[in-house]
Amino acid sequence: MSSYPEKLAQVLEDFSLITTRAERQAYLIELADQFSRVKVAPAVAQPPYDEAHRVPACESDAYVWAQENPDGTLTYAFDVLNPQGLSAMAVAVVLADSVNGAPLEQVASIPSDIVFDLFGKDISMGKGQGLMGIVNMVVYEAKKRLKQA
Numbered sequence: 259m260s261s262y263p264e265k266l267a268q269v270l271e272d273f274s275l276i277t278t279r280a281e282r283q284a285y286l287i288e289l290a291d292q293f294s295r296v297k298v299a300p301a302v303a304q305p306p307y308d309e310a311h312r313v314p315a316c317e318s319d320a321y322v323w324a325q326e327n328p329d330g331t332l333t334y335a336f337d338v339l340n341p342q343g344l345s346a347m348a349v350a351v352v353l354a355d356s357v358n359g360a361p362l363e364q365v366a367s368i369p370s371d372i373v374f375d376l377f378g379k380d381i382s383m384g385k386g387q388g389l390m391g392i393v394n395m396v397v398y399e400a401k402k403r404l405k406q407a
Contacts, residue, residue, distance in 0.1 A: 263360035293347035296354035298335035316388035318343025324399035365400035
């Protein structure tokens with residue numbers, strides 16, 4: 259985890275201390291309730307969104323945008339069109355809080371399977387694929403900027 263952005267490593271450590279499924283679910287719902295903080299601003303994008311920002315395989319119709327900061331890092335914004343997409347909203351909050359402004363090299367090295375560290379090993383295959391897709395979109399944007407540099 260040392261190559262992860264510092265804030266993400268801390269979040270993953272916090273999740274490792276959660277011992278019950280009910281506690282994990284409650285914490286993820288609490289995170290999803292904060293989604294409005296990371297939702298894409300109308301100045302960045304408005305529905306209907308460009309399909310290039312749609313997360314493949316996400317049942318919650320999630321979208322990801324990356325905006326460049328003056329220092330070369332990225333700030334990510336998200337939308338989740340399915341109001342029942344609490345898991346997608348929670349992962350968006352975790353990612354925005356932990357990778358916005360982080361070094362691109364660290365963001366580019368995040369494996370998609372961190373989803374299992376957040377949600378547990380027993381999430382459904384469909385949900386897992388969608389959530390990993392959100393992580394992969396964030397990683398892709400960092401890798402794309404690294405290639406351009």
